[in-house]
Amino acid sequence: MAKTALQFQHNGHEVAIFVDGGTNLLVALRELIGDMTPKFGCGQGGCGTCSVLIDGELHLSCLTLAETVAGRSVETLDGIKDGPNLHPLQRAFADSFAAQCGYCTPGMLMAAKALLDRNPQPSRAEVVEAISGNICRCTGYEPIINAVLAAASGGRARA
């Protein structure tokens, strides 16, 4: 099958790759661009660890055809820190012990970022709702919810 040329913004940088028809965004990011931060969990939208932002909206990259992001902006966990400085959410996850094995963490962080970008002061219920598409085996969610709330209030304190 002929390959298709695909251009899009990856964490603010223009990238161009050739993809087979039917290639999903997760495979394109990991295998063609080399960004290993979105993880492969279930491959069918059940676990959320492959979550990325497309034009600022949360999407499951395993269920997104790569070709549909042509000309759009894709943001992954790899792009959220500012040089050597962790994103406030990453800092809060570390401080709150919100990761154990860490496999769900990239998806949790992207889901939390999508929430805080549109709602900087969420309630606890809104945080739970925002990460409800993500499964975590180790933490029992409580430290993750607390981390997102801490990052939100930290942002408020700085503002």
Next chain:
Amino acid sequence: MTRHRGRGIASVNYPIGMNLGGDPSQALVHSNPSGKFTVALSSIDLGQGMKSVTRQICAETLGVPVEDVYVDTADSDTGPHCMGSFASRGTHRVGNAVMAAAREARGVMMEAAAEELEVNAADLETDGRGNIHVKGAPHRSISTKDVAIAAQFKQGKTISGRGIFLVPLSDVDPETGEMSPATCYAHACLVAEVEVDDETGEVDMVRMDSAYELGRALNPRLVEQQLVGGAWMGVSHALYETPEPYYPEPVHGPRDFVEYLMPGPGDICPHDIAVLERPAPDGPFGAKGPGEMCANPVLPAVANAIFNAVGVRIDDLPITPEKVLRAIRAQGGARPQPRR
């Protein structure tokens, strides 16, 4: 339709480690010429924090800052032998092995420092900040880095240590059947409160209250994170996770996280935890280990809470809505039990 509240309690005695072949683990500790130390293990940190805890144990035993210790794990080709990360044995078994190795390494380090300072090693002490000095005379001091350099390039000494922890194998007494499968036990008690819907059979967690006695908590934040997360793994086993309804034919079983259920962020409830510290005589700095025990008491407590709520006794896990409904029908309706 009515939603019934119920409360259940369970207590466990949990053996730390197991009794197969003595359940040994080994550790090797050595210094680099930079004065930093490496702990070599083939034990695995799955996220439970064993790297952090063994690092603390090694630093404390050597008398050096925790930043000066690096723990290298999980390579059974190059690391010393370990039985594995299971049976809640990591902190206790591996921790003891690391402690023994660090003690031996500390002995060599103090000898090397004594040679540099021209004093008796017995007169030296560490300050925990990377220096070794003469007791009562802090100005007679040498840094661990300078000791490491002297040992490596001048004295020809390896500042290193070997450690193993082995619980003697306990055989079964042929007369009485008695044996001693573990040298120390941790304890837990958990109260679960649930709400059972007698129309759908669904069980919701309302709250949990627990107390865990686990020797000394070497890293209280790591202990807390294991207890919080582990309790939810217990809830998951109690109410959700199963290869049914396809068991025993695995071909048709759940294949992924869409079909194999686990609690989501919306299913959790408040959980109040008390940690009781009673240092274990044979634990590293008194530690036992939370490990599997954080999930274990949840299952019977939830089963008891369901009995308290609707009067059905389900002894087959997980306690799915289908099982609850069938049991309620079989007894002709919900029979809430008295709340004590």
